[in-house]
Amino acid sequence: xxxxxxxxxxxxxxxxxxxxxxxxxxxxxxxxxxxxxxxxxxxxxxxxxxxxxxxxxxxxxxxxxxxxxxxxxxxxxxxxxxxxxxxxxxxxxxxxxxxxxxxxxxxxxxxxxxxxxxxxxxxxxxxxxxxxxxxxxxxxxxxxxxxxxxxxxxxxxxxxxxxxxxxxxxxxxxxxxxxxxxxxxxxxxxxxxxxxxxxxxxxxxxxxxxxxxxxxxxxxxxxxxxxxxxxxxxxxxxxxxxxxxxxxxxxxxxxxxxxxxxxxxxxxxxxxxxxxxxxxxxxxxxxxxxxxxxxx
Amino acid sequence: xxxxxxxxxxxxxxxxxxxxxxxxxxxxxxxxxxxxxxxxxxxxxxxxxxxxxxxxxxxxxxxxxxxxxxxxxxxxxxxxxxxxxxxxxxxxxxxxxxxxxxxxxxxxxxxxxxxxxxxxxxxxxxxxxxxxxxxxxxxxxxxxxxxxxxxxxxxxxxxxxxxxxxxxxxxxxxxxxxxxxxxxxxxxxxxxxxxxxxxxxxxxxxxxxxxxxxxxxxxxxxxxxxxxxxxxxxxxxxxxxxxx
Numbered sequence: 001x002x003x004x005x006x007x008x009x010x011x012x013x014x015x016x017x018x019x020x021x022x023x024x025x026x027x028x029x030x031x032x033x034x035x036x037x038x039x040x041x042x043x044x045x046x047x048x049x050x051x052x053x054x055x056x057x058x059x060x061x062x063x064x065x066x067x068x069x070x071x072x073x074x075x076x077x078x079x080x081x082x083x084x085x086x087x088x089x090x091x092x093x094x095x096x097x098x099x100x101x102x103x104x105x106x107x108x109x110x111x112x113x114x115x116x117x118x119x120x121x122x123x124x125x126x127x128x129x130x131x132x133x134x135x136x137x138x139x140x141x142x143x144x145x146x147x148x149x150x151x152x153x154x155x156x157x158x159x160x161x162x163x164x165x166x167x168x169x170x171x172x173x174x175x176x177x178x179x180x181x182x183x184x185x186x187x188x189x190x191x192x193x194x195x196x197x198x199x200x201x202x203x204x205x206x207x208x209x210x211x212x213x214x215x216x217x218x219x220x221x222x223x224x225x226x227x228x229x230x231x232x233x234x235x236x237x238x239x240x241x242x243x244x245x246x247x248x249x250x251x252x253x254x255x256x257x258x259x260x261x262x263x264x265x266x267x268x269x270x271x272x273x274x275x276x277x278x279x280x281x282x283x284x285x286x287x288x289x290x291x292x293x294x295x296x
Numbered sequence: 297x298x299x300x301x302x303x304x305x306x307x308x309x310x311x312x313x314x315x316x317x318x319x320x321x322x323x324x325x326x327x328x329x330x331x332x333x334x335x336x337x338x339x340x341x342x343x344x345x346x347x348x349x350x351x352x353x354x355x356x357x358x359x360x361x362x363x364x365x366x367x368x369x370x371x372x373x374x375x376x377x378x379x380x381x382x383x384x385x386x387x388x389x390x391x392x393x394x395x396x397x398x399x400x401x402x403x404x405x406x407x408x409x410x411x412x413x414x415x416x417x418x419x420x421x422x423x424x425x426x427x428x429x430x431x432x433x434x435x436x437x438x439x440x441x442x443x444x445x446x447x448x449x450x451x452x453x454x455x456x457x458x459x460x461x462x463x464x465x466x467x468x469x470x471x472x473x474x475x476x477x478x479x480x481x482x483x484x485x486x487x488x489x490x491x492x493x494x495x496x497x498x499x500x501x502x503x504x505x506x507x508x509x510x511x512x513x514x515x516x517x518x519x520x521x522x523x524x525x526x527x528x529x530x531x532x533x534x535x536x537x538x539x540x
Binding site: 190192193195196197198199200201202203206210211214215218 | 376400404446453
């Protein structure tokens with residue numbers, strides 16, 4: 001005999017159908033729903049931009065095709081810098097900084113993790129360095145290096161162009177971040193790998209170089225690329241030192257022609273530079289994720 | 297009996313307040329196989345790690361080929377080159393092919409030329425039937441195959457002593473046999489081994505000496521016959537009943 005309070009199983013056959021409203025989002029209707037919502041949201045945003053009280057003014061001052069073209073090519077007779085040429089400065093600063101950041105970042109991470117007694121002072125310096133340059137806003141690093149180092153009046157070191165000081169500021173700041181990324185990667189390698197390598201008689205340095213780092217680098221590629229996207233954008237800070245790069249050129253155009261389209265051009269150029277790297281990074285992350293899902 | 301190559305004398309190891317080895321004394325002769333048995337946490341693995349200097353001991357002494365390993369002038373890397381170690385979790389290098397894993401020790405630790413050690417590495421892989429898979433990466437291999445590669449990776453250094461830390465514990469039951477067969481084969485060929493294991497039948501087969509550890513204390517040691525058929529201590533008897 002079944003006691004009412006003890007019976008845990010329902011006698012009734014359950015119904016699995018979704019409620020009416022939820023049914024609109026199921027099956028093939030999901031495509032309709034997603035298209036509709038996309039059109040509505042994007043269209044809505046565009047409508048706000050077109051119909052805003054100041055919409056026409058914004059279009060004239062920021063999206064004027066004539067001014068956009070003029071600021072892109074510049075006009076040297078009129079002391080009007082070209083945003084397009086300015087971007088070349090951003091690009092070379094980025095490329096040079098990237099090489100140094102990778103090298104220094106790895107060196108700092110390595111120094112912080114070695115146990116060699118001789119390297120003790122370097123280990124302390126590496127920790128202080130990381131703390132300082134992760135703690136000071138990049139903008140301040142630019143100002144301190146850009147105006148401070150020339151004031152030191154040391155030959156060669158104090159006689160560089162402002163773009164070089166900007167590049168150095170970026171290297172100093174980003175090396176500290178990238179060192180942390182490398183360190184996280186090194187810690188992510190299972191401890192058994194270290195044990196296996198050391199028990200074979202590999203020295204600490206060989207273990208690091210041949211066993212730990214190759215595995216660590218693979219895991220940190222996506223976060224490293226993220227830092228590089230950020231580094232690409234931060235080259236815009238060169239403008240505060242007065243270096244004529246893309247943003248500064250846009251600002252000059254704005255000052256002389258009372259039109260901000262040059263800044264929009266600079267934004268578009270930055271996007272052209274960062275979006276390939278962003279997409280590449282995302283695809284790497286997706287690939288890595290798929291591989292890990294497949295292997296478990 | 298052959299000469300003593302490893303001598304443990306009252307070895308003590310602590311992790312903070314936790315004393316995991318409480319004065320272990322043990323001798324290992326050349327060509328001898330000694331099996332360490334005991335529950336998880338009894339100190340078997342720690343003992344192996346101390347011999348390989350992956351851990352430093354807090355008391356007593358370990359003497360290997362007449363040299364005290366606690367001497368500050370000892371180079372741990374040199375000690376490890378003569379004492380191979382195999383782990384429960386294989387720990388093959390996932391970024392290297394099977395062959396590169398086997399070559400890692402001779403090439404990276406002994407700095408021998410790849411071409412000089414290639415043939416030997418291939419022979420070792422041949423011995424475990426994996427010559428055809430030498431160019432594959434470890435994750436393409438079964439657990440049993442991976443562990444056999446790990447054993448062969450240690451052998452590539454021609455160690456005087458092989459330390460095995462529960463090498464079948466992470467394997468599917470169906471894959472345990474192939475690994476134990478390889479170890480039996482090594483034992484027959486006179487490889488000196490110190491083996492921490494939960495496989496009692498295997499220990500009975502290959503060991504000249506079986507050592508029972510409990511809570512970091514060496515409770516009892518003797519021939520397999522003595523330990524398995526006629527244990528002297530109550531805790532040994534209880535342990536053997538539980539695992540049987």
